[in-house]
Amino acid sequence: MSAVIGKSQPRGRALRTTLRWLKRIVPLGLAIVFLPRVLAFYLICGLIDVLRNQNRTRSTLDRYFFGNGILTWLLSPFNLLIDLLCVPYRNRGIYRLGDLPEGYRQEIQSVIDAAQRDDLVGKLKEKAESSRRGMIFFKWYGKNVRTSVQMPEYHRPYRYVRTIGVSVFNKRQSTGKHYGPLRLTLRVLYNVNAVESRDVYLKVGPHVHRWCEEKLFIFDDTLQHQSCNQSDGVRYCLFLDVLRPSLMPHVLGAILWCIGSVMARFNAVFYKHWTFLE
DSSP states (O other), X not given: OHHHHHHHHHHHHHHHHXXXXXXXXXXXHHHHHHOHHHHHHHHHHHHHHHTTSSSOOHHHHHHHHHSTTHXXXXXXXXXXXXXXXXXXXXXXXXXXXXXXXXXXXXXXXHHHHHHHHTTHHHHHHHHHTTSSEEEEEEXXXXXXXXXXXXXXXXXXXXXXXXXXEEEEEOTTEEOOSBOXXXXXXXXXXXXXXXXXXXXXXXXXXXXXXXXXXXXXXXXXXXXXXXXEEOSSSOEEEEEEEEEOOOSOHHHHHHHHHHHHHHHTTSHHHHTTTSEEOO
Protein backbone atom coordinates (compact mmCIF):
# COMPACT_ATOMS: atom_id res chain seq x y z
CA MET A 1 0.00 0.00 0.00
CA SER A 2 2.77 2.45 0.95
CA ALA A 3 4.55 1.73 -2.36
CA VAL A 4 1.37 2.61 -4.29
CA ILE A 5 0.97 5.84 -2.33
CA GLY A 6 4.65 6.69 -2.93
CA LYS A 7 4.19 6.29 -6.69
CA SER A 8 0.97 8.30 -6.77
CA GLN A 9 2.49 11.34 -5.11
CA PRO A 10 5.03 12.12 -7.89
CA ARG A 11 2.27 11.51 -10.46
CA GLY A 12 0.03 13.96 -8.63
CA ARG A 13 2.75 16.59 -8.53
CA ALA A 14 3.48 16.06 -12.22
CA LEU A 15 -0.22 16.46 -13.07
CA ARG A 16 -0.47 19.69 -11.05
CA THR A 17 2.66 21.05 -12.73
CA THR A 18 1.28 20.17 -16.17
CA LEU A 19 -2.07 21.84 -15.44
CA ARG A 20 -0.31 24.93 -14.09
CA TRP A 21 1.74 25.30 -17.26
CA LEU A 22 -1.29 24.66 -19.48
CA LYS A 23 -3.11 27.50 -17.72
CA ARG A 24 -0.22 29.76 -18.68
CA ILE A 25 0.57 28.54 -22.18
CA VAL A 26 -2.96 28.18 -23.59
CA PRO A 27 -4.15 31.79 -22.93
CA LEU A 28 -0.75 33.10 -24.09
CA GLY A 29 -0.94 31.05 -27.28
CA LEU A 30 -4.47 32.26 -28.02
CA ALA A 31 -3.40 35.88 -27.45
CA ILE A 32 -0.43 35.46 -29.80
CA VAL A 33 -2.72 34.08 -32.52
CA PHE A 34 -5.76 36.34 -32.17
CA LEU A 35 -4.56 39.49 -30.35
CA PRO A 36 -0.85 39.88 -31.15
CA ARG A 37 -0.82 43.70 -31.04
CA VAL A 38 -2.79 43.86 -27.81
CA LEU A 39 -0.48 41.28 -26.26
CA ALA A 40 2.61 43.21 -27.41
CA PHE A 41 1.20 46.42 -25.91
CA TYR A 42 0.49 44.73 -22.57
CA LEU A 43 3.89 43.03 -22.51
CA ILE A 44 5.64 46.38 -23.00
CA CYS A 45 3.53 48.08 -20.29
CA GLY A 46 3.96 45.11 -17.97
CA LEU A 47 7.73 45.05 -18.36
CA ILE A 48 7.98 48.79 -17.71
CA ASP A 49 5.82 48.30 -14.63
CA VAL A 50 7.39 45.18 -13.11
CA LEU A 51 10.96 46.35 -13.67
CA ARG A 52 10.35 49.07 -11.07
CA ASN A 53 10.83 46.30 -8.51
CA GLN A 54 14.34 45.98 -7.15
CA ASN A 55 16.23 42.69 -6.68
CA ARG A 56 14.22 41.16 -9.50
CA THR A 57 14.24 37.37 -9.77
CA ARG A 58 12.48 34.81 -11.91
CA SER A 59 9.90 34.56 -9.14
CA THR A 60 9.21 38.31 -9.35
CA LEU A 61 8.33 38.04 -13.03
CA ASP A 62 6.51 34.74 -12.62
CA ARG A 63 4.23 36.11 -9.90
CA TYR A 64 3.58 39.31 -11.85
CA PHE A 65 2.68 37.77 -15.23
CA PHE A 66 1.27 34.40 -14.14
CA GLY A 67 0.54 34.59 -10.40
CA ASN A 68 -1.18 36.98 -8.03
CA GLY A 69 0.17 39.98 -9.97
CA ILE A 70 -1.93 39.34 -13.07
CA LEU A 71 -4.47 42.03 -12.13
CA THR A 72 -1.61 44.50 -11.60
CA TRP A 73 -0.31 43.57 -15.06
CA LEU A 74 -3.74 44.04 -16.66
CA LEU A 75 -3.98 47.45 -15.01
CA SER A 76 -0.41 48.44 -15.92
CA PRO A 77 -1.42 50.81 -18.79
CA PHE A 78 -3.80 52.59 -16.42
CA ASN A 79 -1.21 52.73 -13.61
CA LEU A 80 1.44 54.14 -15.96
CA LEU A 81 -1.07 56.80 -17.04
CA ILE A 82 -1.64 57.71 -13.38
CA ASP A 83 2.14 58.12 -12.99
CA LEU A 84 2.01 60.70 -15.77
CA LEU A 85 -0.96 62.50 -14.18
CA CYS A 86 1.00 62.80 -10.92
CA VAL A 87 3.94 64.62 -12.52
CA PRO A 88 5.89 66.56 -11.18
CA TYR A 89 5.52 64.36 -8.05
CA ARG A 90 7.87 61.44 -8.64
CA ASN A 91 6.87 57.98 -7.49
CA ARG A 92 9.50 57.24 -4.84
CA GLY A 93 8.29 53.69 -4.18
CA ILE A 94 9.06 54.06 -0.46
CA TYR A 95 8.24 57.35 1.29
CA ARG A 96 8.90 59.22 4.49
CA LEU A 97 6.07 61.22 6.03
CA GLY A 98 8.00 64.40 5.24
CA ASP A 99 7.91 63.53 1.52
CA LEU A 100 4.16 64.23 1.47
CA PRO A 101 2.50 67.66 1.30
CA GLU A 102 1.37 69.29 4.56
CA GLY A 103 -2.33 68.51 4.08
CA TYR A 104 -1.53 64.81 3.74
CA ARG A 105 0.63 64.81 6.84
CA GLN A 106 -2.09 66.46 8.93
CA GLU A 107 -4.76 63.95 7.92
CA ILE A 108 -2.50 60.94 8.47
CA GLN A 109 -1.47 62.23 11.87
CA SER A 110 -5.08 62.81 12.92
CA VAL A 111 -5.94 59.17 12.10
CA ILE A 112 -2.91 57.92 14.06
CA ASP A 113 -3.68 60.18 17.03
CA ALA A 114 -7.26 58.89 17.18
CA ALA A 115 -6.02 55.27 17.31
CA GLN A 116 -3.93 56.07 20.39
CA ARG A 117 -6.41 58.40 22.06
CA ASP A 118 -9.45 56.13 21.65
CA ASP A 119 -7.63 52.87 22.52
CA LEU A 120 -8.24 51.22 19.15
CA VAL A 121 -6.29 48.08 20.11
CA GLY A 122 -8.35 47.65 23.29
CA LYS A 123 -11.57 47.90 21.31
CA LEU A 124 -10.41 45.29 18.80
CA LYS A 125 -8.67 42.86 21.12
CA GLU A 126 -11.61 40.63 22.00
CA LYS A 127 -12.82 40.51 18.40
CA ALA A 128 -9.46 39.98 16.74
CA GLU A 129 -7.37 37.55 18.71
CA SER A 130 -9.54 34.51 17.98
CA SER A 131 -8.72 34.68 14.26
CA ARG A 132 -5.43 34.00 12.50
CA ARG A 133 -5.67 37.13 10.38
CA GLY A 134 -8.39 39.70 10.99
CA MET A 135 -9.41 42.78 9.02
CA ILE A 136 -11.75 45.65 9.83
CA PHE A 137 -12.63 48.64 7.64
CA PHE A 138 -13.91 52.00 8.87
CA LYS A 139 -13.71 53.68 5.48
CA TRP A 140 -13.43 52.05 2.05
CA TYR A 141 -12.58 54.18 -1.00
CA GLY A 142 -14.05 57.24 0.70
CA LYS A 143 -17.24 55.57 1.88
CA ASN A 144 -17.88 54.98 5.58
CA VAL A 145 -18.31 51.37 6.70
CA ARG A 146 -20.64 50.48 9.57
CA THR A 147 -18.96 48.64 12.41
CA SER A 148 -19.62 47.94 16.09
CA VAL A 149 -16.23 49.49 16.96
CA GLN A 150 -16.87 53.16 17.63
CA MET A 151 -14.25 55.42 16.02
CA PRO A 152 -16.07 58.65 15.06
CA GLU A 153 -12.85 60.28 13.87
CA TYR A 154 -12.59 57.69 11.11
CA HIS A 155 -16.00 58.53 9.66
CA ARG A 156 -15.42 62.22 9.13
CA PRO A 157 -14.73 63.46 5.59
CA TYR A 158 -11.09 63.54 4.48
CA ARG A 159 -9.64 65.13 1.39
CA TYR A 160 -6.73 62.75 0.89
CA VAL A 161 -7.33 59.71 3.14
CA ARG A 162 -9.68 57.35 1.29
CA THR A 163 -9.43 54.00 3.11
CA ILE A 164 -9.00 53.37 6.84
CA GLY A 165 -8.71 49.88 8.28
CA VAL A 166 -6.81 47.69 10.70
CA SER A 167 -5.16 44.35 9.96
CA VAL A 168 -4.47 41.97 12.82
CA PHE A 169 -1.89 39.20 12.52
CA ASN A 170 -1.98 36.59 15.25
CA LYS A 171 1.27 34.87 16.17
CA ARG A 172 3.21 33.12 13.40
CA GLN A 173 1.10 34.53 10.57
CA SER A 174 2.38 35.91 7.26
CA THR A 175 1.13 36.76 3.79
CA GLY A 176 2.72 35.52 0.60
CA LYS A 177 4.54 37.89 -1.72
CA HIS A 178 1.95 39.89 -3.63
CA TYR A 179 1.21 43.06 -5.60
CA GLY A 180 -1.47 45.68 -5.00
CA PRO A 181 -3.58 46.40 -8.11
CA LEU A 182 -3.86 50.21 -8.33
CA ARG A 183 -1.40 53.10 -8.17
CA LEU A 184 -3.96 55.84 -7.52
CA THR A 185 -3.07 55.73 -3.83
CA LEU A 186 -0.16 55.17 -1.47
CA ARG A 187 -0.39 52.67 1.37
CA VAL A 188 0.28 54.14 4.82
CA LEU A 189 0.91 51.62 7.61
CA TYR A 190 1.19 52.36 11.32
CA ASN A 191 1.75 49.60 13.85
CA VAL A 192 -0.55 50.62 16.68
CA ASN A 193 0.57 48.25 19.45
CA ALA A 194 4.10 48.05 20.82
CA VAL A 195 6.21 45.42 19.05
CA GLU A 196 9.59 44.38 20.43
CA SER A 197 10.49 41.42 18.24
CA ARG A 198 12.55 41.90 15.06
CA ASP A 199 10.58 39.03 13.55
CA VAL A 200 7.60 41.29 12.84
CA TYR A 201 8.24 43.13 9.61
CA LEU A 202 7.18 44.19 6.12
CA LYS A 203 9.40 43.44 3.16
CA VAL A 204 9.24 45.52 -0.05
CA GLY A 205 11.82 44.25 -2.52
CA PRO A 206 15.18 44.36 -0.73
CA HIS A 207 13.88 46.75 1.94
CA VAL A 208 12.87 45.21 5.28
CA HIS A 209 10.90 47.46 7.63
CA ARG A 210 10.82 46.18 11.22
CA TRP A 211 7.98 47.53 13.34
CA CYS A 212 10.08 47.47 16.50
CA GLU A 213 12.35 50.11 14.92
CA GLU A 214 9.73 52.45 13.46
CA LYS A 215 5.94 52.39 13.66
CA LEU A 216 5.18 54.27 10.41
CA PHE A 217 5.81 53.08 6.85
CA ILE A 218 4.55 54.50 3.54
CA PHE A 219 4.97 52.82 0.16
CA ASP A 220 3.58 52.14 -3.29
CA ASP A 221 1.86 48.80 -2.78
CA THR A 222 1.90 47.89 -6.49
CA LEU A 223 5.50 46.89 -5.73
CA GLN A 224 5.87 43.27 -4.63
CA HIS A 225 5.67 43.04 -0.86
CA GLN A 226 5.14 40.62 2.01
CA SER A 227 3.97 41.14 5.58
CA CYS A 228 5.26 38.78 8.29
CA ASN A 229 4.68 38.13 11.97
CA GLN A 230 7.07 35.38 13.00
CA SER A 231 6.78 36.25 16.70
CA ASP A 232 4.53 34.89 19.46
CA GLY A 233 2.74 38.22 19.83
CA VAL A 234 -0.19 39.82 18.01
CA ARG A 235 0.40 42.66 15.56
CA TYR A 236 -2.20 45.43 15.05
CA CYS A 237 -1.47 47.53 11.98
CA LEU A 238 -3.51 50.58 11.04
CA PHE A 239 -3.56 50.98 7.28
CA LEU A 240 -4.63 53.91 5.14
CA ASP A 241 -4.87 54.49 1.44
CA VAL A 242 -4.15 58.14 0.60
CA LEU A 243 -4.38 59.76 -2.81
CA ARG A 244 -1.10 60.07 -4.67
CA PRO A 245 0.28 63.62 -4.45
CA SER A 246 -0.53 65.42 -7.70
CA LEU A 247 -1.53 68.79 -9.13
CA MET A 248 -5.01 67.32 -9.78
CA PRO A 249 -6.19 65.64 -6.57
CA HIS A 250 -9.84 66.20 -7.53
CA VAL A 251 -9.34 64.26 -10.77
CA LEU A 252 -7.62 61.37 -8.99
CA GLY A 253 -10.29 61.45 -6.28
CA ALA A 254 -13.10 61.24 -8.86
CA ILE A 255 -11.42 58.31 -10.64
CA LEU A 256 -10.92 56.52 -7.33
CA TRP A 257 -14.55 57.09 -6.33
CA CYS A 258 -15.74 55.48 -9.57
CA ILE A 259 -13.42 52.50 -9.11
CA GLY A 260 -14.39 52.16 -5.46
CA SER A 261 -18.08 52.00 -6.37
CA VAL A 262 -17.32 48.90 -8.45
CA MET A 263 -14.72 47.30 -6.19
CA ALA A 264 -16.89 47.57 -3.07
CA ARG A 265 -18.68 44.46 -4.32
CA PHE A 266 -15.47 42.48 -4.61
CA ASN A 267 -13.48 43.29 -1.46
CA ALA A 268 -14.23 39.80 -0.14
CA VAL A 269 -12.35 38.41 -3.16
CA PHE A 270 -9.26 40.52 -2.48
CA TYR A 271 -9.28 39.56 1.22
CA LYS A 272 -10.50 35.97 0.93
CA HIS A 273 -7.82 34.70 3.35
CA TRP A 274 -8.86 37.15 6.07
CA THR A 275 -11.58 37.13 8.72
CA PHE A 276 -13.69 40.28 8.55
CA LEU A 277 -14.33 41.85 11.94
CA GLU A 278 -17.54 43.80 12.49
